[in-house]
């Protein structure tokens with residue numbers, strides 16, 4: 001057995017979160033920025049398979065809790081790929097904060113799958129990768145939409161409608177996306193539930209917000225295909241107003257968004273489930289993006305990333 005390495009990257013939802021639950025489209029972006037990666041290394045070990053990671057260090061067979069899905073994924077692949085069942089040490093190095101809407105668990109699964117296939121010199125099609133990553137996401141999260149697994153293994157922006165195959169989205173956009181971690185875990189489950197409650201108790205006000213988010217997502221698809229950076233920013237701001245009206249923002253997220261807007265962001269919104277997690281802000285130039293990242297850090301963001309949009 002030789003050493004094998006697998007890598008993957010973060011994802012964010014550009015627009016369409018929450019509305020996607022009600023059949024509207026969403027757009028997800030892969031994030032290739034430095035320090036938004038997961039690297040998995042597989043090396044031969046002497047006795048039993050071991051995992052080394054921030055959350056768990058020890059024998060594979062004793063990995064429980066959050067690591068259970070990862071463990072099952074590794075065991076299944078190992079049994080399928082290595083007839084000799086050679087013991088290994090699997091090291092997970094992740095830049096991604098968990099539960100911030102950046103796809104941390106799916107990115108880990110993708111990097112593990114790539115590392116195992118690289119170790120055993122097996123061909124890995126994109127289709128097989130996504131299927132295996134979705135399997136592990138199911139084990140970890142129950143019944144996720146599949147957007148995380150698809151985007152952390154993808155190389156292009158994706159158009160996503162629930163129940164339909166994901167589609168690559170054409171992009172022709174110059175500019176920079178700044179991602180800032182509020183330092184608070186996102187509360188996707190609670191936020192989805194509260195929208196659901198509003199939809200039942202007050203459909204007259206809730207449904208138009210969902211429909212408008214769907215409309216904005218359609219507009220944004222056009223903006224990113226036609227390099228309409230300023231209009232894109234305005235549409236992101238409009239989406240944030242809808243998300244705030246749906247009650248999925250919170251004070252910390254709103255504060256970071258206000259700071260970004262006062263620092264010249266072309267458009268700023270929360271990303272993912274909300275009530276914590278990350279925000280995204282749009283800038284025309286690298287220096288404007290640097291200024292935004294600095295202001296957001298000074299305002300309490302615990303980490304920032306800058307993704308050039310022309311590199312997507």
Ligand code: PMV
Nearest residue numbers: 017018020101145188272273
């Ligand atoms: O927080 P994330 O990145 O897992 O995104 C959640 C997106 C929602 O639309 C709020 C929920 C969903 O399942 O699509």
